[in-house]
Amino acid sequence: MSSTKDIDALIAMMAKLPGLGPRSARRAVLHMIKKRALLMTPLSDSLQKVAATARECVTCGNIGTSEVCDICTSEKRANGEICVVEDVADLWAMERSGVFKGRYHVLGGTLSALDAIGPEELRIPKLMARMADENITEVILALNATIDGQTTAHYIAGELETRGVKVTSLAQGVPIGGELDYLDDGTISAALKARKAL
Amino acid sequence: MSSTKDIDALIAMMAKLPGLGPRSARRAVLHMIKKRALLMTPLSDSLQKVAATARECVTCGNIGTSEVCDICTSEKRANGEICVVEDVADLWAMERSGVFKGRYHVLGGTLSALDAIGPEELRIPKLMARMADENITEVILALNATIDGQTTAHYIAGELETRGVKVTSLAQGVPIGGELDYLDDGTISAALKARKAL
Ligand SMILES: [Zn+2]
Ligand SMILES: [Zn+2]
Numbered sequence: 001m002s003s004t005k006d007i008d009a010l011i012a013m014m015a016k017l018p019g020l021g022p023r024s025a026r027r028a029v030l031h032m033i034k035k036r037a038l039l040m041t042p043l044s045d046s047l048q049k050v051a052a053t054a055r056e057c058v059t060c061g062n063i064g065t066s067e068v069c070d071i072c073t074s075e076k077r078a079n080g081e082i083c084v085v086e087d088v089a090d091l092w093a094m095e096r097s098g099v100f101k102g103r104y105h106v107l108g109g110t111l112s113a114l115d116a117i118g119p120e121e122l123r124i125p126k127l128m129a130r131m132a133d134e135n136i137t138e139v140i141l142a143l144n145a146t147i148d149g150q151t152t153a154h155y156i157a158g159e160l161e162t163r164g165v166k167v168t169s170l171a172q173g174v175p176i177g178g179e180l181d182y183l184d185d186g187t188i189s190a191a192l193k194a195r196k197a198l
Numbered sequence: 199m200s201s202t203k204d205i206d207a208l209i210a211m212m213a214k215l216p217g218l219g220p221r222s223a224r225r226a227v228l229h230m231i232k233k234r235a236l237l238m239t240p241l242s243d244s245l246q247k248v249a250a251t252a253r254e255c256v257t258c259g260n261i262g263t264s265e266v267c268d269i270c271t272s273e274k275r276a277n278g279e280i281c282v283v284e285d286v287a288d289l290w291a292m293e294r295s296g297v298f299k300g301r302y303h304v305l306g307g308t309l310s311a312l313d314a315i316g317p318e319e320l321r322i323p324k325l326m327a328r329m330a331d332e333n334i335t336e337v338i339l340a341l342n343a344t345i346d347g348q349t350t351a352h353y354i355a356g357e358l359e360t361r362g363v364k365v366t367s368l369a370q371g372v373p374i375g376g377e378l379d380y381l382d383d384g385t386i387s388a389a390l391k392a393r394k395a396l
Contacts, residue, residue: 004261007248007252009244010244010245010247018222018226018229019222023217024218028215028217028218030285033252033261036249039211040245040246040248041245043208043211043212043245046207047208047245048239048242049204050204050227050231050234054205063205065202087228181225182221
């Protein structure tokens with residue numbers, strides 16, 4: 001591809017990242033090589049730092065640098081509300097909208113009969129345990145508007161019903177087949193404000 | 199954006215690379231964090247290695263790991279032909295086609311009155327010096343079909359004319375697999391003018 005093994009190896013690694021391909025990886029690597037002191041060394045250091053410190057919050061599954069993440073430890077966020085999302089990217093999307101003031105729970109995927117993913121494969125038992133531990137009064141299901149996402153929402157709603165917890169979901173503004181991480185802040189904000197009891 | 203300063207810094211760096219944006223940077227970083235041992239540490243090491251070893255070939259401007267690149271030192275490539283390109287990415291594209299067997303010369307851009315880029319700002323004096331040093335008989339201009347690219351091609355052709363070197367350029371026309379309906383007028387016009395008997 002290029003003329004050196006090391007550069008080819010770097011391009012191959014970059015090309016495998018989601019959202020990149022061989023062409024954008026080549027462009028990114030060439031751009032970095034041209035400004036290597038300014039870009040490559042800091043990026044390498046930053047990757048090393050994040051690789052060494054990033055970890056999943058044991059409570060909610062968010063990614064942070066401590067055993068329990070900043071959102072879970074913040075007393076300001078302890079308002080009895082938990083927003084359930086599929087992925088950390090969705091949690092970040094919710095946070096960018098700046099509207100939700102409670103805490104989160106990252107499932108780590110959705111139930112899927114096809115892929116043999118049951119409640120135990122997700123962070124669902126931990127979600128149930130948090131209901132009593134944190135005096136949760138409302139769970140907001142912010143799952144993707146996909147079949148698996150909605151199946152998962154219904155399953156969780158059923159489990160929570162027996163515990164006397166109010167369950168709502170993002171209803172307005174989420175397009176059919178849409179994924180949270182693709183939505184603009186205003187849409188997420190509108191969907192949160194218009195949430196409805198399931 | 200995320201919940202930690204280090205992760206935000208990493209996302210910001212990735213987002214500035216050509217071809218990426220904030221969203222693809224977030225996705226790439228989350229993906230890497232999930233597989234950090236497998237992806238982040240090797241990528242960090244690879245960046246460090248390339249940052250430490252990558253350099254421009256003093257002869258042709260290609261990027262490699264030695265003072266003079268593998269193509270310039272290869273005796274197999276010393277056939278009296280030099281292919282002139284704007285950028286290292288173009289050199290790599292030519293190499294992927296596997297057809298050209300000579301050596302290269304990377305200009306590092308194009309002449310531009312607007313940006314005050316004259317021959318001295320590019321690798322044009324070095325190109326002229328190579329004519330005698332390497333017994334060059336043909337220079338193939340593989341510059342982009344832009345106004346600046348073609349201005350640069352004409353300038354170089356003029357300079358080489360006085361040296362008795364044959365100057366050619368890549369044929370313009372319909373790309374293989376290309377559909378006329380998707381091509382711009384200039385390409386169709388060039389392809390028509392350069393039409394050949396079947
Ligand atoms: Zn947490
Ligand atoms: Zn070279």
